[in-house]
Amino acid sequence: MTHHYQKVAEWSGFGIGPHEVILMADGRLVVGVGGVHTFGREPLNLESMQPSLTYLSAQGEVLEQITLPDRHLSIRHLAHDGDNTVLCGQQYRGQPDDYPPLVAMHTGTGPLKPLQAEPEQWARFNHYIASIAATDEWILATSPPGNCYGIWSKATGELVELAALADASGVVVRHGAFQISSGSGKIILQSAPELSQSHMSNVMWDNHWSAI
Numbered sequence: 001m002t003h004h005y006q007k008v009a010e011w012s013g014f015g016i017g018p019h020e021v022i023l024m025a026d027g028r029l030v031v032g033v034g035g036v037h038t039f040g041r042e043p044l045n046l047e048s049m050q051p052s053l054t055y056l057s058a059q060g061e062v063l064e065q066i067t068l069p070d071r072h073l074s075i076r077h078l079a080h081d082g083d084n085t086v087l088c089g090q091q092y093r094g095q096p097d098d099y100p101p102l103v104a105m106h107t108g109t110g111p112l113k114p115l116q117a118e119p120e121q122w123a124r125f126n127h128y129i130a131s132i133a134a135t136d137e138w139i140l141a142t143s144p145p146g147n148c149y150g151i152w153s154k155a156t157g158e159l160v161e162l163a164a165l166a167d168a169s170g171v172v173v174r175h176g177a178f179q180i181s182s183g184s185g186k187i188i189l190q191s192a193p194e195l196s197q198s199h200m201s202n203v204m205w206d207n208h209w210s211a212i
Helices: 119-123
Strands: 018-023 029-033 050-054 062-066 073-078 086-092 103-105 129-135 137-141 148-153 157-164 168-176 176-183 186-192 195-200
Touching: 018 073, 018 195, 073 129, 086 129, 086 137, 103 137, 137 168, 137 176, 148 168
Parallel strands: 129 168
Antiparallel strands: 018 029, 029 050, 029 073, 050 062, 073 086, 086 103, 129 137, 137 148, 148 157, 168 176, 176 186, 186 195
């Protein structure tokens, strides 16, 4: 804003397909690098894709790159908990009958830690996480093609709720509670697992949501 929204820098050299970037409290940037090279919407490099969670300095220097064991998990959507924990939601570009974990957590050191759910529960998400957010206790991730969202315990990484929501789209945290949108216009306020209220809006929401 100090430059009136003018472009002041351009950084590259950390992978193909950077999808989302978030700013950490200490000034570092975290980039979800999807790793997929496309022509239009056609993927060209699924067998050689190299997704990563990439940390950059405020000057654009690569500080660290973390990868998942399965290269077909394209890292796309990010969130942090206000501290040092980063959450990432993936799109799986591998075999259609495989259902690997689609959400992972990074606490600043060590590898990415996949969150836990049974394969049949991951199957509900239809290989795609569209938006993710975290409170002090919970992690929530949405899936429009799966028409659902899941809530995990941040402490244990275990899935505690899997709820239906048609075209589940964006999620943000405001005042310690989740606000979830849908492409149908529905808004859900979820303060804890199994504790929610909803109303309809006149907006067909997308999945890229930010609390301002």
